Amino acid sequence: MNTRKEKILFCIIIILCMALLGTIYNNSHKSSEIIIDDGNKNEETAINDGSNIEETSVIGVHISGAVKTPGFIWIKEGTRLGEALEYVGGTLVDADLDAVNLSKKLTDEEKVYIPKIGEVEKYYSADLSNEINASKNYSSKSDKININTAGIAELDTLPGIGEAYAKRIIEYRESNGFFKSIEEIKNVSGIGEKRYEAIKDLITVK
Template identity: 45%
Template sequence: MNKKKKTLIFTVIIAVITIMAVYRNYFSEEKYSIDESTQIIEETQETDKVSDINEVVVYISGAVKNPGVLTMTSEDRLADAIEMVGGTVDGADMNAVNLAEKLADGKHYIIPKIGENVAPSGNNQVSASNSKGSDGKININTATAEELDKLPGVGESTAQKIISYREESGGFKSVEELKNVNGIGDKKFEDMKDSVTI
């Protein structure tokens, strides 16, 4: 083999090696580019998903161990909120509430005891519309402080005591139980008994 042929073969080998190196580098960069693009898309989707989750503040009361206001997320369920307040007390009527319901901001969830009817079925939200019975009486288990304040002999302080008592005891079982509230004696009870219901 003469020198000319050796040089030609050597040149071809170098060219082939160079082409292979270029192609290998090209496909590696392309793969990296695809992987990077996929990662960016996945991160964007995760960010969009997170942005759909909002902070909500809810009030859990009734037949639970530690009634109170909670800060949760819009993805949390009523069961999660009940767990956060320590669970339910004996006698809680879990069939009266929807544990799978997603939490809504500003909502008041009352967990009733068996036999209690503290809110319209499937609603669980206390509002002015359900605090008055069909006879116009104020429901002491669902009324707001403002509504209780309108009762004869009840001021802002007593209204708050009524709410505190019903939260601690899991709701009133009878109208007469109002007399257990600090500040409501026989005279005050007589004045308001015809204006309230449970």
């Protein structure tokens, strides 16, 4: 009798031990899965963080005037005006692209205005016609200004230039090197044919 009870008790103990071992195994397996998942998440996070660090520097510029969607845009540092116009949908059919320098590299916080055809000429025609006549007398009395070495103050004395255009001339010179001819000054943003006619007898590139 005692032997039978002992066998039953022994079987119960074996079953309990197996159940306990099964529970321990399941818990340890779940723990290992959690650790693996956490590792994958951390790895993905590290990859995303790394890609953000490697992004190219961007700058903010404002493009207005004769463009399809004027406003503020983010572009890559070093983008030229001609490329940036694609981000505002391109220009309107009456945009005067000869009045701007499409090869100019844009800078952060810069605003660029794209005029319509005839807009620049209409605004400056009256003043420039007088300045062209005045420049003929001025050139006979003064030495010509070397646009490769002149500073803002000296360029500011040229008719129709002023401080704003003087800065553009210097910026162009720093970006593209010395002017090879006086005609090259027309590549500076805003200096068109009429403005060039007003100063061509007053400047040199010697």
